[in-house]
Amino acid sequence: MKIAFVGKGGSGKTTLSSLFIRHLAAHDAPVVAVDADINQHLGAALGLAEEEAAALPALGAHLPLIKEYLRGSNPRIASADTMIKTTPPGAGSRLLRVDEDNPVYEACARTVLLDGRPVRLMATGPFTEADLGVACYHSKVGAVELCLNHLVDGPDEYVVVDMTAGSDSFASGLFTRFDVTFLVAEPTRKGVSVYRQYKEYARDFGVTLKVVGNKVQSTDDIEFLQDEVGEDLLVTFGHSDWVRAMEKGRPAAFELLEASNRLGLESLRSAADESYAYRDWRRYTEQMVHFHLRNAESWGNAKTGVDLAAQVDPDFVLRESPLHEGSVSPRPNRLQPSPQPA
Template structure:
């Protein structure tokens, strides 16, 4: 399942998304973590030092390879150059899966060991000097959206995306790619303002949205959040000595995280699992196509010089069991590496 963490800057969404990723890894669940925030902090929150975080490959830098691999033998896509961030898969496209090795992961992902468990980490990459003044954030996350469009995820697999701060995520169709969106909100007026924006924008798209109250100091803070967001409030987090040590680079074993916070993380997993169980694959594919057609008409056709509506395969539905590309030659410079691994058994955390 695909899960997004959103919230205003400074709300703690990166910290909480990193805790959730650690929780999933501790439960031996397959996890792909994606840093889609232009301020790249997820790697550090997962334990990388400054040098290691700076050496993470940028998805955007490998966009030609990503496009060529995902295009596969899809006859509706005449060349990788005609693919844009919203291009949907069709018959002949290559699909990504959480539990496999492939050229995209080989080029764009790095495997971290969190308490002995492997987690794949991918990042959009920061702005470079060449980007300043001429590029926007959305040019960086296009590779993330393209990968999510082609990723088939199962019920015991997790793709966790740390999104950009504020409501910028709604500038693309990527916000519809998630089974659950967790909005991190502090118990302040500013803290819940982004929630109101998300709630309004997501209303017509069937987005599952739950609020995580963060930096909660007592019952009054919880009452404030309950009054402001109602039943959308799922859990709250307060002060954590474990998190404070982690932010200083001195994280202890994850099993030593406070029991109340560990059970809150399990509540997040339970909510995400329940939402995935109700995924409508046809609607999921239709929304993908809808945003592709909007982008094609708005700018894509003019940029590529072709009618991108022709890329839509009307008979294709992205779903579990969907066939991937087979039988065509591997694109030049792209080595096929497909070796699925089994799904580990998931276990619930025990009280400390």
């Protein structure tokens, strides 16, 4: 299942996403962790030294390899150069799985051991001096969107994405790629302001949004969050000596995390598992097509010089399958590439 962590800058989004990744690893679940935040702190939160985190390969730097691999033998895609961030898979495309070895992971992922348990970590890469004045950060997270569009995940395996702060993720269709979005909010007016934006923007796209209260110090804080976000409030987290030690670079064994916080992390996992159980693969594919057609018309056709709508395979529905390379779903239903959201 695919899980996003979002929230206002400084809310503790990266810290909580790293704790959740550790929690999953502690239960021996296959995990792909993705740092899609402009600040790129997830590696450090998972225990990497500064130089190790800086040495993570950037997804954007390997975009030609990613495109060529995912294109496979799809006859609707003439070349990797005509693929854009929203290009959907079709018959002949190569699909990614969470728990496999493939050239994309080999080039773009590094294995991080969390108390001896392996997690794959991928990063979009930082905003560099060469990008100043000529690029936006969304051009970097495009590689994440392309990979998620081609990733077939099953139950009990997880893709956890630490998203860029605020509501910036709505600049692309990436926000629809997740089974559940955990919005980390502090118990302040500013803390819940991003929630209101996210709730409004996501309303028409069936996004499952759960609020995770963080830096909660009292029952008054909990009541404030309940008043502001209502039933969307899933769980709250308060002070953690374990987290403070981790932030100092001296984390204890994860099994020593406070019991209340371990229970909170299990609540996140239960919510993710429940959301995945209701995933509509057809709708998931339709939303993929919807944003591809929008991007094609807006800028993609002009950039590539081809009609990118022709890349849509109307018979293809992405879904869980035991097949790997070039796998496609059975075709009981025919998708129509409609510009309207599901």
